Structures are given as C-alpha cells and as structure tokens.
Amino acid sequence: VGFSGADIKNLVNEAALLAGRKNKKHVEMEDFEEARDKIQLGSVREEKIEENDKKIIAYHESGHTLVARLLPGTDTLQKVTIIPRGRALGATEQVPDTERHNLSRSYLLNRITVLLGGRAAEKLVFGDLTSGASNDLKTATHLAREMVCQWGMSEKLGPVSFPVGENHPFLGREMAQERNFSEYTAKRIDEEIQNIIEAAENRASDLLEQERKRLDTLAEALLERELLEAGEIESLLDFKQEDDE
C-alpha cells in the first residue's frame, strides 16, 4: 500500500535481512510483514513502559480501532498494537480497500472521527488527556483544513478554494500577507475547522460510550497480548451474533 519502487526494494532487503537473522533459508510472509512494520512504524523500542501508561495507550488504540470498525466505509483494519515503535507508543493499522483517488466528504469525516477516537477513549475512561493524542489532532486538523480550504467541502463556506500555502497548513498568522481573503473569512475558516473537529470528537465519544463494553474487552485483550490481528479483533468484538439475531 502506497509503496514506491525504491520502498519495495528496501522492503525486500529488510525482509531478507530479518529472515537471515532467524537462520531461515527462505523469506516468508511474516518476514515481509515484520519488514513493512519496521519501515512504516520504526524499530521496536526496548524500553519499559509503566503499567498505568500502558493501560492508557491500550484504551487510546482501542478507541481508534473500535471507531474504525463501527463507522461504515472506513479503511479495513489490519491490526492494533501497543508495542512501541519509532516515536509511536502504539498503532492502529488500516489498509484502504481500493486505491483511493477521490476522497469523499463522508470518508474524510469518518477518517477524522477515527483519528479522534483515541483521544475520545482516553477522555471517556480516564477523564483526562495525554500528549499521546497530539499527532492525531494535528493530522485531523490538517485534513479538516484541506476539506474547507482546498476541496470546497464546507457547507458554510461552500465550493470555494482558499489558497493558504498548501505545504504549510499550520503557518497560520505568518501567512496573512500572502492570503487573498479577508480576516473575516479567515475567522470563518478557523471556525469551520473547529466545528468539523468538535463534531467528529463528539461522534467518536458517543460511539465509544454506547460501546463501552466492547471498548473494555478490546483494551483488556490488547494489554494482555499487545498485538491483535484483524481476525482476533473481529472475534473479540463479536458483532456477528448481533447481526444474526
């Protein structure tokens, strides 16, 4: 998913290296998967994480996972883990079902809701927030800004494009001279971004509150096993029985 030719070469080399380290004669699928995780998420960190922090991370990742599973049309869940890698303390991996070239408004809103699911879970369970959610918030805000300013997806501002330096969505005030729209419009843009983020966070919170039992089940399993594959997530959440009833 989203690998260039050079990435694939890198992936094959990394997989061969990992297989070699395990004295295998052939590179197996699990070596490729391990190599992909290493490239995408960084190496596994050996540091010890406090039990309480681990619990927060488990709920945070479970929040992303459960919201992703509950919302229609989101990318398929691959796995969720609380094994720290690179700079991340945990990860929820999703793969797009098809190559997406055009992103619909509802897909993007769901994506933002999934991003805020981690934060919403922390708030719901611990009544507090950690800095662990800051990257999610940054990504969510960036997407919301693109929706409003580039893709004309805001109902209030309509189908207009506001060029605000595509590569520098966070420069804000410094960009004022280069903007060709008024302070009033800038304020409305900011308000609209905030509305999108707040609505998504409320939606994530509502979903997790309704599905609190499943959130607990998932977080507990994640604390115990540290990594859950798609199949395990599915059987833990056990939606099938409900569908059959």
Ligand code: ZN
């Ligand atoms: Zn997160």
